[in-house]
Amino acid sequence: MDDVIIGLEIHVQLNKLRSKMFCGCSTGYHDAPPNTHTCPVCLGLPGSLPVINRRAVEFGIKVALALNCSIAEETMFYRKNYYYPDLPKGFQISQYDYPLATGGYVLIKGDDGQERRIRITRVHMEEDPGRLVHAGTIDRARYTLVDYNRCGMPLLEVVTEPDLRSPKEARQFLDKLRTILEYLDVFDGNLEGSLRVDSNISLAGGDRVEVKNISSHKGVEKALSYEITRQRNLKRRGIEVVQETRHYDELRGVTVSIRTKEEAHDYRYFPEMDLVPLRIADWVPRVRAELPELPDAKRERFREQYGISDDHAKSLTSEIKVADFYEWVAARSDPRLAAVWIADVLKGELNYRNLTIDSFKRESMLEIVRMLSDREITDEVAVTVIRTILDRGGSPRELVESMGLKRADDDYVVQAVREAIADSQEAVRDYLSGNTRAINYIVGQVMKRTKGRADPSVAHRLVREEIERQMC
Template sequence: MKYESVIGLEVHVELKTKTKIFCGCSTEFGAEPNTHVCPVCLGLPGVLPVLNKEVLHYAVKAGLALHCDILPFSKFDRKNYYYPDLPKNFQTSQFDLPICKGGYIDIDVDGKQRRIHLTRIHMEEDAGKLVHSGGSIANSDSTSVDYNRTGVPLLEIVGEPELRSGAEARAYLEKLRSIMQYLGVSDCRLEEGSMRCDANISVRPVGSDKLGTKTEIKNINSFSAVQKGIEYEAVRQAQILDEGGTIQQATRGWDEAKGITILQRVKEGDSDYRYFPEPDLIPIEVSPEYIEQVRQELPEMPDARCPRFQDELGLSEYDANLLTLEKQTADYFEAVVKEGVDAKEAANW
């Protein structure tokens, strides 16, 4: 093998709150367009946002489950860019002082276990949704904007560039979804966009420790698409390098029908977003007592439940992994066993 892939994932998880991050509008999915909106989430003049307390609670909960450090002092920032689905012309996010730093996710691919470290987790608001009259923006006569999703609370979970294949990226996402569902902070329904992934991919000669120029595939909404998109992009970049070309840092989209990535725009850097502290929101201070209170709420996680099913109930590693992937399944299985059913027989059913 001549080249090695270097992959880092940025995952957006929509939090399962009843109302948006800075206003009282509903977060319910599937409503009529532009019915779950108000002056705050539309960014009309003279309004002031107020942080939804449950968003902070879920962020701390997720950070603890992912072994992060919870920052005692964090703040919100304005990320400035223009796009039609962003009514304020900026996104309220977190930049240099996020709520969580560090952390890790353990994955298993083909019997090989790896620990993938996290850079950070931060809170932010979602943008709206563009609805094209055709199949895509390229062949549409018109585009409508639905602002119902604007202001829906998100956690952005940023991983270190330590993944080395599409299969590892898929395992990472499956594990992350399982953890978020166990916590009850998100339903992670990819088909509804409540879990979305941006994949940063570069290639470098095997043995090199220098990072190559990366491209980013935006808003991939299925695990198979993430794996296929990464594998395609790695091959595309390797072919360019073999032909003596250079990789352009850019944002690309995944075309499922054609099985290729497509150039969308040249990639911005942090300086292009002109981050500055959000003046309408006070900084967030989290006490050690509050962090410990949230820690006591954590359920038994898959990494602890899986070996317990093997040790206490005599299940195989395969059966235990399968049964603990989703909390609802694991809870039901344990309830059946407590009624006196043999664990292996219950597992088979």
């Protein structure tokens, strides 16, 4: 999509902190009744004074370093003035001329399969507004309720350059960013409002449109796809695309206009007089020392240390919990075999059931890999065992014993081969006539008779040998 230009503004809630950005209110509001995690500071009541959460700033520095940014020597907070029902102060404490960090980048795989560098314009800190709960869709709601529990939550805004060229690339970027954040242990992506995206999109030569507050990666991809179609249709009809802010309605799969787009001067930024500038240059070495091994570095190490493919290394490092799960199993078994079964089979079964890696015990995976390595079970049996554990529970070895799934001995397989050949004479004739793929049908019959306990490669060899023996 050469004519598509996309930039993202991602709001990351630093919800692994115990207190809010400028007050002592708990960040654990997600399951609490509305308006119960508030105080005079986060509600902006007269006479209340904000105090900066130092650990929140250190979290921000940690993220900026992981995004390859340059950290400012000094940073300061501003008031961003606008009125909205979820902003009780009438302004938001944010950053403007002196952001926390600038000039980073994230590497993603582009639509052409090549690695692309997506530049980061800036990373800055601010407080989260409250939450509006609409009775219906935003443009048709009968009424709207306000919950101020979220007010004052520490937010980190990550702003990209307009380097993305398709909705798919935007989703790739968001997936990579979320992985980095999870490795840093600064946020829980499963909590409501933890990561929200404003997408700026335009077609070459046209004005840009901002789609606000999209809460899922899939939603971003769908909203951008809709906007591309909408703007192209306007362009074809000779109608000018106007600069505006739109909302993505996930139920209807459309964007709707909510207001004309504001410019920076509309917010009347000025320094927050209740907060002093912060000199953070001296904090950086200590925060840098806290950085864990990040996804790209872990992927390279997995390839070199365990001798696995790049695709497997990428799959296994896409989530920190999966990476830790794999390393534990790999340290106690064949690492290549473990990579295949965790990346290709276990992750697929988990995704199908919408489960996480926590749903499967690493000890169970180790036992399965060891039984495969020792040729106690076949691949087909291993898949059956994994599915059974996920659906009903149990331990691998006990299931293999109770379900009679141990690898069949040679005599049993030979007998199954002879019976399958006897019942598949048409396939035998096709095979002898030159249709070599007909043998696969007979092998399938062998696998049925042995309930998957025969090794398919062994069954294939024995079928071929038995047919040739009978022809002699």
